[in-house]
Amino acid sequence: MSLTFRGDSLHKVDGKGRVSIPAGFRRVLEAGDPEWEPGRAPRVAIAHGDRESRRLECFPIVEIERIARNIRRMPKRSDAYRLLTRLYSRDVIDTTLDDNGRIVLSQALRERFGIKGEARFVAALEKFEIWSPDIYAEEEARVEELFDELGDEDPLSLLDAFDEDVETGGSA
Template identity: 45%
Template sequence: MARRFRGESTHKVDAKGRVSIPAAFRRVLEEGDPDWTDGLFPNLVLVYGGKSRDFVEGYTMDSMEEVDEKIAQLPRGSKQRRMLEHMFSGQSQQIQIDPTGRLVLTQKIRDKIGISNEAFFIAAGDTFQIWEPSAYDAHATRMDEWFDEDEDDFDPLALLDMASTGE
């Protein structure tokens, strides 16, 4: 089983859109890039598509390959396949981490999610997300409110039981 992303952190974004990737995330990206070897810099895919998304999602090369394979299983020409191809192929970019552990967020991406001088990184299992910090704070508040709808003694691990039964 591949390593998963873990943790969260905020990083400065310079005028050219360069931002450091959390060091622990870099190890996962290295492991998830079949072309990476010691001395090289890992590749990843940033998906910025989806007008309702307030974040950019980072995929290892292996994770993106898995998504591409699932999309390819959909009927050619179907609405679902076209929508997913548009988002995951067209509204994405493959990039390489630079020698100092940074990636470049293009102006288009920064404008889309409202990033100016800071970016918030948060792990999401086999992907990670990059948010404008105050947008993430608003999202986190909505998540807290969602959890508050349950009983006081609600254990989020109970949701895993639902995953195994398909509910």
């Protein structure tokens, strides 16, 4: 199974902070949890992000472990090491989905990220993000401006320099 999240959806957040993870996202979390097996709930790592962050970042276990391996390769006394260790180790909550496919967002997290009665779940390739719907609408407006700047150019042309088939001489 692919470890790529796709799509977005809006979900109710109850008074206790419980919110359902989209079914498609749960399948990716299952595939990305080495300890998962049928009948068990998958785990997810939820990163708070830096002070300027406007969303929660949620990773399958294999992805947060990949990030940790890369951080461990960095010089231990570097500013980058300290920053990334804080963001992707100290400020991460490891949790397990409940039997109904939900997670609990603490009151502190809901307040920090402006999540009240609903949460927007947004795919971001190897992770998914949880946003306040209002804050996400602002982000979407900025992305629409980028589309306007792109004009009639094919958005996939932005990948030309990174296309593996182009670099290796393969065909698309």
